[in-house]
Amino acid sequence: MKLSVPEHTLGALYRYFVQGCQPGGFLTAVINKIPEAYYRADEENLAAYGHILVFIDALKNKADSHESDCYADSISDLDFQDVCGEYMDYVPDVKEF
DSSP: OOBOOOHHHHHHHHIIIIIOOOOOHHHHHHHTTOTTHHHHOOHHHHHTHHHHHHHHHHHHHHHHTTOOSSHHHHOOHHHHHHHHHHHBSOOOOGGGO
16 A cells, blocks of 8 residues: 655655654654644644554654664655655655755
8 A cells, every 4th residue: 555645744754854853743743652643633634644654654764774863864865755655656856845
């Protein structure tokens, strides 16, 4: 199954995992595995909630393979695109984020 993650959520995940920018309340809650995250989701993210969880776990696994204390130090543009290519139907142009 290919994942479907809303474009604005992909952008926020890219900015967090690659550039180190803090995401909003929903993604912060999801990343930190706070149970209330589900209730913070907008309609699009609510529909894609399970896919977002899988995608974040894949990004965390990619980061962990680089042995760094900070995601932004361990995930590159290519790493992010690799995860997109593996789990999604398309690879976004990260320059648009």
